Amino acid sequence: MQSFTYARASALPDVLAAISQPGGIILAGGTELLNWMKEGIVAPERLVDINGISGLDRIETADRGLRIGALARMSDVAGHEAVARDYPVIAEALLKSASQQIRNMASMGGNLMQRTRCPYFRAEIELPCNKRRPGSGCSALAGEDRGMAIFGWSEACLATHPSDVAVALAALDAVVQVASSHGARDIPFLDFHRLPDDAPERETVLEPGEVITAIEVPASPAARRSHYLKIRERASYEFALVSAAVGLELEGSEISDVRIALGGMAAKPWRLSAAEQALHGIAISDAAALRRAVDGAFGDARPRRHNGFKVELVKRAIVRALQTAGDIA
Ligand SMILES: Cc1cc2nc3c(=O)[nH]c(=O)nc-3n(C[C@H](O)[C@H](O)[C@H](O)COP(=O)(O)OP(=O)(O)OC[C@H]3O[C@@H](n4cnc5c(N)ncnc54)[C@H](O)[C@@H]3O)c2cc1C
Ligand code: SF4
Incomplete structure (x- = not known):
């Protein structure tokens, strides 16, 4: 594993400054990122731990809707009384995700950023995979395609997105709020993840230097x-x-x-x-x-x-x- 530095940020502007330079990557629950580092899928120079930022884990409910901070743990959202009552699809999707131990660590922002479970992408010995190494080919095209996509795939990549709660948020017309050193913007949930086209390595529309701050879900x-x-x-x-x-x-x-x-x-x-x-x-x-x-x-x-x-x-x-x-x- 490549050497990296670790810094724990206590304020959002510090995070935005740290990831505005190439080589910096956000660490939330670490349940995905640390696996990628061990498997050689990513090799960041700097880990920027956002767990010290107060308020980023808040879950707020109001008549007009629900606001889930990016650092809210999956288990806290699933166990929130108003979420279970007014947005059961969200609570159910979370409770059917991973294990209780992982849900206790994993954040909602990290969940949306998780990457495909395609076995070729995650192989211990690196195989042709356009998502992992752009231009290397797609092993699934002539290989195992049982779990692959039915809609929207391209010759460059057949993989599916694994998040459960993302499916619930897509059904409820949620909005992803993001921030960078240039300001803040809202992304309609259905526009947040990308189809592969000819660039499967880009899975979301998040630009370098942008951080998810919250997810908003309208009440209905x-x-x-x-x-x-x-x-x-x-x-x-x-x-x-x-x-x-x-x-x-x-x-x-x-x-x-x-x-x-x-x-x-x-x-x-x-x-x-x-x-x-x-x-x-x-x-x-x-x-x-x-x-x-x-x-x-x-x-x-x-x-x-x-x-x-x-x-x-x-x-x-x-x-x-x-x-x-x-x-x-
Ligand atoms: C064994 C196992 C089983 C699982 N099963 C399921 C399942 O059934 N269903 C399911 O939906 N998920 C499942 N997961 C995935 C799990 O939900 C994710 O690993 C978790 O949600 C990631 O969150 P994290 O906070 O740990 O992210 P991290 O590992 O800290 O980060 C993951 C990525 O997100 C980025 N990131 C984190 N926070 C932000 C932010 N605020 N803004 C921008 N980027 C950010 C990081 O830089 C990194 O690139 C499983 C995971 C494991 C390990
Ligand atoms: S389906 Fe996508 S992730 Fe899987 S091997 Fe092909 S390019 Fe890689």
Whole structure:
């Protein structure tokens, strides 16, 4: 491992100054970053520890919405009473992530910045991977593609994004607040993660020198009646094969507003807008009509050799998640 320096910052301006120069990288919970360093995926010159910045871990709720500080621990957000009550999809996605020990350490900002679980990207002996070494090729193209993307992939990269809570935040139209030495800006959640195109090494729109400071989630009836369904190879401590985050508003028994985002399907949480439109006016008890509306939204799906099963699996997951959300009082 390359030598590096470590500094603990106590104020945001110190962090912004430290990472405005190349070679500096933020350390939050360290549950991802330290693994990358050990595996040789990154080799920073300077670690800038943000854990001493007071207030960055705050979780605030108000009538208009929820504000989650970037340093809030996954376990604190999952266990927050108002989050569980008014944004259940967020709490559920977090509780189905990783393990209790990791959730106690891992921050929300770090969660959004986690990188793909593609086995070639994380291989101990370095293999061709455009994400790890741009221009080296993609081992998954002729290799193992069972867990890979269905939507939005390119010949440069087939990988999916692994975060669970990102899928919930995408469904609820969250906003990521970032700061740099040049000022602050808000990024709509659906624009935060990037599709691979010809530059899979760039996974978010975050510019060098920018720090996530908070995530804002607007309050809505659909957020209150929301659910996260995660399907994985084993029941716990496993990343999603596919997942569905849904939020619903009902008028009587008919759907008047619905949000659907999918995990395990693309390099970013995948919002299924076509299904959202088709579901308007459908009775939540009409399983066949729900399924027809969902079926029509997969025109852009491009399964590969071994991952076509994900299409049927995720369609069933969406319908089940809608039915579960429909049962919320
Ligand atoms: C065994 C294991 C199982 C897991 N299972 C799941 C799972 O099922 N579902 C799931 O969603 N996740 C899972 N995770 C991922 C886990 O949630 C992340 O490792 C964690 O959220 C990262 O947060 P951190 O604070 O530890 O980040 P760090 O490791 O400190 O940082 C990760 C990256 O984020 C950057 N960063 C951190 N904070 C900021 C900020 N405020 N602004 C800008 N950049 C920042 C760092 O510079 C670094 O590049 C798993 C992880 C492990 C190790
Ligand atoms: S799918 Fe992406 S991450 Fe995996 S080997 Fe190919 S380029 Fe690398």
